Amino acid sequence: MFRNFKMVSYVVFGRGCFNQLNDILAEKRKSEASHMVFLVDDVFLKSPLKDRVPVKDPDTLMWVNVDHEPKTEYVDRLTQNVKKISDELPDGIVGIGGGSTLDIAKAVSLMLTNPGSSSDYQGWDLIKNPAVYHVGIPTLSGTGAEVSRTTVLSGPEKKLGINSDYTVFDQILLDPELIETAPPDQRFYTGMDCYIHCVESLSGTYLNAFSQAYGERAIELCRAVFLGSGPDRDDKLMMASYCGGMSIAYSQVGICHALSYGLSFVLGIHHGIGNCIVFDTLEDYYSEGVNEFRQMMEKHKIQLPRNLVAGIKDDQLEKMVDVALILEPLWENALGTDWKRTMTRDRIKELYLKM
Numbered sequence: 001m002f003r004n005f006k007m008v009s010y011v012v013f014g015r016g017c018f019n020q021l022n023d024i025l026a027e028k029r030k031s032e033a034s035h036m037v038f039l040v041d042d043v044f045l046k047s048p049l050k051d052r053v054p055v056k057d058p059d060t061l062m063w064v065n066v067d068h069e070p071k072t073e074y075v076d077r078l079t080q081n082v083k084k085i086s087d088e089l090p091d092g093i094v095g096i097g098g099g100s101t102l103d104i105a106k107a108v109s110l111m112l113t114n115p116g117s118s119s120d121y122q123g124w125d126l127i128k129n130p131a132v133y134h135v136g137i138p139t140l141s142g143t144g145a146e147v148s149r150t151t152v153l154s155g156p157e158k159k160l161g162i163n164s165d166y167t168v169f170d171q172i173l174l175d176p177e178l179i180e181t182a183p184p185d186q187r188f189y190t191g192m193d194c195y196i197h198c199v200e201s202l203s204g205t206y207l208n209a210f211s212q213a214y215g216e217r218a219i220e221l222c223r224a225v226f227l228g229s230g231p232d233r234d235d236k237l238m239m240a241s242y243c244g245g246m247s248i249a250y251s252q253v254g255i256c257h258a259l260s261y262g263l264s265f266v267l268g269i270h271h272g273i274g275n276c277i278v279f280d281t282l283e284d285y286y287s288e289g290v291n292e293f294r295q296m297m298e299k300h301k302i303q304l305p306r307n308l309v310a311g312i313k314d315d316q317l318e319k320m321v322d323v324a325l326i327l328e329p330l331w332e333n334a335l336g337t338d339w340k341r342t343m344t345r346d347r348i349k350e351l352y353l354k355m
Contacts, residue, residue: 005249006165008147013174015235018137021094021173022054028092028133032058037082037090039064039105041097041139049139049178053096060085066100069264069271072119072155075104079111079118089113092133098190099143099271102136103151106167109134110151118162119155127164136169139178141238142190142272144197144245146172152271158323159265174242176234188226188300189272191237192293194244195222196275199289200254201247204333208250215247226296254334255285255343258327259351262320267308277304281354285334309355321348 012020025036035058042063044050055061062078082090089112095105109131111118121127136146145151149168150161179187198219201211221240225233260274269277276293283290297304309317325331325348331339 003250006149006168007246007249008169008172010171011174012172013238015175015177017173018052018175018178021135021137024135024171024173025054025092025094030091034088034091035059035086036092036094037062037085037108038094038096039078039101039108040095041066041101044096044139047181049096060090064097064101064104066097066104068268069154069159070100070104070107070152072117072122072153075107075111075118075153078104079108082108082112089132092135094135094137096137096139098138098140098186099145099193102138102143102145102169103153105134105136106131106145106151106169107153107162110162110164110166118153119157121162121164122153122155122158122160124163125165127162127166129166131166133170135171135173137173137175137178138238138241140182140186140190141179141234141241142192142194142244144194144241144248146174147242147245147249149249154265158326159261160326174238176232176238179234179238184300185302186272187237188296188302189270189276191222191226191240192276192279192296193272194218194237194241195226195293195296196256196279196289197248197253198222198244199279199286200256200330200334201244201251203286203289204251204254205336206251206333211247211249211251214243215251218243218247223292227292227299252329252333254330256282258324258330258334259348261327262322262324263308263352263355265323266312266316266320269308273305276302277308277355278351280304281351307355309352312352317349317352320352321345324348 038061093109113129150163152161198215201215221236259278
């Protein structure tokens with residue numbers, strides 16, 4: 001049976017489109033007494049963007065910290081803080097920031113309508129109730145979080161997304177002006193998330209014409225941004241992220257993302273740089289992609305951290321392997337249905353020890 005997957009219902013793209021946010025939200029406000037909640041990356045606490053967020057008298061702006069990868073306990077705490085604002089649910093949750101902030105916004109919108117802890121829903125299609133109306137506005141591009149049906153969280157035992165049709169944003173605003181001031185290294189690492197998951201999607205066993213069409217366009221845009229020098233690079237990067245996210249919506253990522261989850265869970269490495277660290281060791285599996293990735297690193301003068309796993313304790317290494325192995329669809333996409341015959345625990349350990 002073919003998948004019937006959920007897509008973002010409404011999309012606005014264009015320079016300056018952030019200024020339309022107030023009008024878009026006005027249509028969703030049920031009354032003058034109802035409220036919206038804005039979850040904004042605290043990196044913008046002292047930036048001009050702070051004064052552009054259309055917060056009305058009943059609304060609440062919460063600064064979100066993503067110095068560390070999003071954790072289920074943090075999502076649960078934010079959810080409780082939102083519930084304390086009013087006896088009524090907010091008319092909407094608006095996430096403004098990079099992929100981690102968008103994932104937090106998606107998770108909070110889900111947990112406002114579903115009981116228990118967000119850790120209870122780490123997996124596929126465990127959410128039972130629709131989320132609160134939620135809007136995503138990326139200020140970094142590459143993760144595809146703005147279009148994906150997952151919100152990636154680190155829980156007590158694993159790093160795994162809440163994968164659900166209800167996770168998908170109802171509305172996104174893609175304003176290339178918002179990513180202009182991103183630090184160069186962070187821009188590169190986040191952009192490489194898109195490049196890498198396109199390499200994985202396009203070489204995977206789940207590949208189909210739908211995912212191929214989006215993936216090929218996304219990877220072309222990544223090359224234009226990170227190997228070229230033409231105009232409109234922010235616009236192209238934003239669209240690469242969108243197309244890349246759409247590509248994996250109907251296929252899957254692969255070895256790099258599986259290993260990156262384990263690396264992040266144990267060592268706290270952020271997703272974008274974690275993917276880069278892992279991908280640089282995978283020439284045996286993605287030779288052309290790794291070679292091109294290294295050209296991009298050289299052009300942008302990126303120096304990856306090395307020897308991260310040197311001296312790691314045995315129990316930490318075992319946990320990294322455990323977390324990576326949970327992600328069975330990723331391994332199957334990369335290596336086929338017999339992947340367990342070749343990708344043993346010992347082989348995964350060898351790969352980690354190269355990092």
